[in-house]
Amino acid sequence: MVVIPVKLPSQSYEVVIAAGGRYQVGSYLEKLSNIASDVPLLIVSNPKIWQLYGQDIQLALKKAGFKSAHCVLPAGERYKTLKTLQKIYDAALAHRLERRSTLIALGGGVIGDMTGFAAATWLRGINVVQIPTSLLAMVDASIGGKTGVNHPQGKNLIGAFHQPRLVLIDPDVLKTLPRREFRAAIAEVIKYGVIWDPQLFSQLEALPRLDDHRYISPEQLLEILERSCQAKVDVVTKDEREAGLRAILNYGHTLGHALESIGNYRLFNHGEAVALGMIGAGAIATALGYWSEAEEAAQLQLIQKAKLPTSISAKLDHSDIMTLLSSDKKVQGGQIRFVLPKGIGQAEITDQVPQDIIAQALAKLCSVVAT
Amino acid sequence: MVVIPVKLPSQSYEVVIAAGGRYQVGSYLEKLSNIASDVPLLIVSNPKIWQLYGQDIQLALKKAGFKSAHCVLPAGERYKTLKTLQKIYDAALAHRLERRSTLIALGGGVIGDMTGFAAATWLRGINVVQIPTSLLAMVDASIGGKTGVNHPQGKNLIGAFHQPRLVLIDPDVLKTLPRREFRAAIAEVIKYGVIWDPQLFSQLEALPRLDDHRYISPEQLLEILERSCQAKVDVVTKDEREAGLRAILNYGHTLGHALESIGNYRLFNHGEAVALGMIGAGAIATALGYWSEAEEAAQLQLIQKAKLPTSISAKLDHSDIMTLLSSDKKVQGGQIRFVLPKGIGQAEITDQVPQDIIAQALAKLCSVVAT
Structure with missing residues (x-):
């Protein structure tokens, strides 16, 4: 296991790299003082990743006493839009997320960027945890707080800086990553x-x-x-x-x-x-x-x-x-x-x-x- | 003229209350080091306010050597939506706004909130100047950096904190404010x-x-x-x-x-x-x-x-x-x-x-x- 601390003026957090780490997400979150356990967490994912790893995450959260809901978005860069974002907002409303609530991004860069942006802008900013499942998201998008969606005429034109509370990287999930x-x-x-x-x-x-x-x-x-x-x-x-x-x-x-x-x-x-x-x-x-x-x-x-x-x-x-x-x-x-x-x-x-x-x-x- | 300094960790700025202040907007902006004059400013307003005061602002900017473009949105709380926000984004793209660019909100609270949110999220954050034209926006929305749009099921559910570079209040414009x-x-x-x-x-x-x-x-x-x-x-x-x-x-x-x-x-x-x-x-x-x-x-x-x-x-x-x-x-x-x-x-x-x-x-x- 490797832990890389990220010390920023706006928020400090850790990047945890651990084989099988997805089974421990609950205990990692338990250790963070700012993740409320009396309100549900909302996991955002795409259909394929949700099918592969959704249950692992849900069970790991449950084991540590967290309730969770989920919101599955269509996969692909072309869905990284304001319109898809609306689905996260709708789920946030349906599950009555509060200012102390947490979004969990479970997926690649598209899921990470959109979930991060939704967290940056729902109730003017709630917690987000990044669980990147693609190598690209692991080494790039999940770290550093850049979030956003695309404008029809350009990538990431709409966005915000919003640092995660935790980045949890489980290299084992790369086995299912397409070549x-x-x-x-x-x-x-x-x-x-x-x-x-x-x-x-x-x-x-x-x-x-x-x-x-x-x-x-x-x-x-x-x-x-x-x-x-x-x-x-x-x-x-x-x-x-x-x-x-x-x-x-x-x-x-x-x-x-x-x-x-x-x-x-x-x-x-x-x-x-x-x-x-x-x-x-x-x-x-x-x-x-x-x-x-x-x-x-x-x-x-x-x-x-x-x-x-x-x-x-x-x-x-x-x-x-x-x-x-x-x-x-x-x-x-x-x-x-x-x-x-x-x-x-x-x-x-x-x-x-x-x-x-x-x-x-x-x-x-x-x-x-x-x- | 009254100047109220606002000292915040994220950004300090002034609230200037001056009768006829709208004719001086260019010189107020000139004094701010962070407002670039080599890129166009984008004024966001609604049809009525634009007709009443748009030209005053444009001329005042021109006098001080600023180029400006404008974007006029439909008036009213029911247009304070992601969909209307898209129009500001489109204008920002059309006028090639850059990271150093500035949006000017000329209008009431709806214009101020939406323009502020557009500034918070365009290119992950550009400058915004608030020129409130309603008494409500003057004493409330224009100060403090709360920005956002409504969700169909609730007010201001989508938003961000984004402090303005300047709040310019011209009490003279209240003459045209409906009772x-x-x-x-x-x-x-x-x-x-x-x-x-x-x-x-x-x-x-x-x-x-x-x-x-x-x-x-x-x-x-x-x-x-x-x-x-x-x-x-x-x-x-x-x-x-x-x-x-x-x-x-x-x-x-x-x-x-x-x-x-x-x-x-x-x-x-x-x-x-x-x-x-x-x-x-x-x-x-x-x-x-x-x-x-x-x-x-x-x-x-x-x-x-x-x-x-x-x-x-x-x-x-x-x-x-x-x-x-x-x-x-x-x-x-x-x-x-x-x-x-x-x-x-x-x-x-x-x-x-x-x-x-x-x-x-x-x-x-x-x-x-x-x-």
Whole structure:
């Protein structure tokens, strides 16, 4: 078991990584002074995850004397909307949630983001506990308090910062995670290696395969989870509200968001889009002399080892991508902001990338061939 | 001109009360370091207020070098919904608002609450400036950072705390405020007298009439505004997130919200419902020995002087009201919480009111006859 403390001005909490942890959720919650046991908890999940793990959570809560209700939402990024959010609000009302009540997000990033946002905005803020079930949510979305839903024209445009009371990660549930989802999450793990933790980067280089959890031992997986979560916690702790440093976590995301959106969140999932975004940002970094061609190649190699996409279809219109890039929420004063690596383990934010360098990187993305 | 500083851990700002202040909005904003002038501001208003004062604000902004866009929403509490909120989000996207951008709420409480909530949740939080145009919004909603929209089954169930960068009150705009709205706001002014400021209570007692601004001199009005805003600021400063004290501002609101909701937000407006709620809570306070019959009568006299309703139609079903009361968001552990006056100028929160005392107060509300 690994416990990573998160100390923030707004709220401190722990990230607990424990195999089989889902069976202990009740006792973890019991230890928290701010989780009321005389009012029901509301578990929010999606149909598949609820079927797989809903009962485990319910029983574990019951064992510790907590009553719970649940609310099952349709799965998928396209349901991460104000309209779906309304279903959580309706359930909160139906189960008479109070200011001291707690929502439990049991699922991937979509469930975590929506449940977190519902908790941020129901009665102007109630407790939320994150139990991420996808690798992506474990290493990224569940930590740091970013919550929200999508606007039809852009991801996460509507949201709030709302820190959880606890993040409980049970690596055992990754056994049921589809391969494509696992790979996608590895993109974010590679990201942490590139922008923050050179040791994690080396660890990934040493692994023979990155495309499925079967090829990674439980010990190696635990270390990957720990180092990735620690990287996220380090950055978030230094900059809770994304005033500066935290933006480096958006490495690969400027272009990634545009690609996700242009593919209607179906062509590329989040991690795949981020992998492509990192290849694009990596190319820009090389063009600007931020890092070496060898480092760019090392990044590409990890992405290839995870069997993530390394090129975009020529069918995607470059000018559409450019338009989307400039409507990204990270745009400041009309300038597109990029996070660029300065060698392995460091990153910098800049809005001074010439348009032609961006265009070249896009062109390169069309020609990179996966091995 | 009166300036009331609001010092909060999350954000400090000023409430500026200045006749003709709307013509100076640009210069007030210029003085704030956190309002960016290189990105457009988005003014949110309703059709009537926009027609009356939109141009004043636009010109004042232009004079100080700010660009602005606007978004006009349908007027009325029944439009304070997630669906209307979507229109602000759409405008924010259309005008490419950034994280450093500012929303300006120009209107009454509905506009202020929705614009505040949109600012709290667009890109996880951007600036908001409140320019309240109703007396109710001036003395209540614009100060303290409560923002939100209604759920079909309850007021303000969806919301966030989000402090404004500035509250600019121009008493001159009250000339165009309908009488019914003016009176309704006086209910909240009376509330501040009862729960916080005995001097304000005496001032109101000394005035010959309270039912229209015409009977109140500009100097008296300024003093009412100042004392009311100061009362709100005092309470909010001591308890930003409504952990305790702040809840006394809900005096008259437990029952008030139920009456507003049961009348579908049309039979009674917010202030009228609060007036009735104060009469109900006042009766409970007398029954429990919290204050004297003379004090209850003094409160009733002010409410009558403001020509606010003092009784509810026998047609309203008491059991419906009781059901609504127990679904109120201020319910804790199934107990209905009331704010009760302990003499003029003090209040206390309790969830220990016996059901029969509540029933008696409701019965009394049916028999009180307006003079």
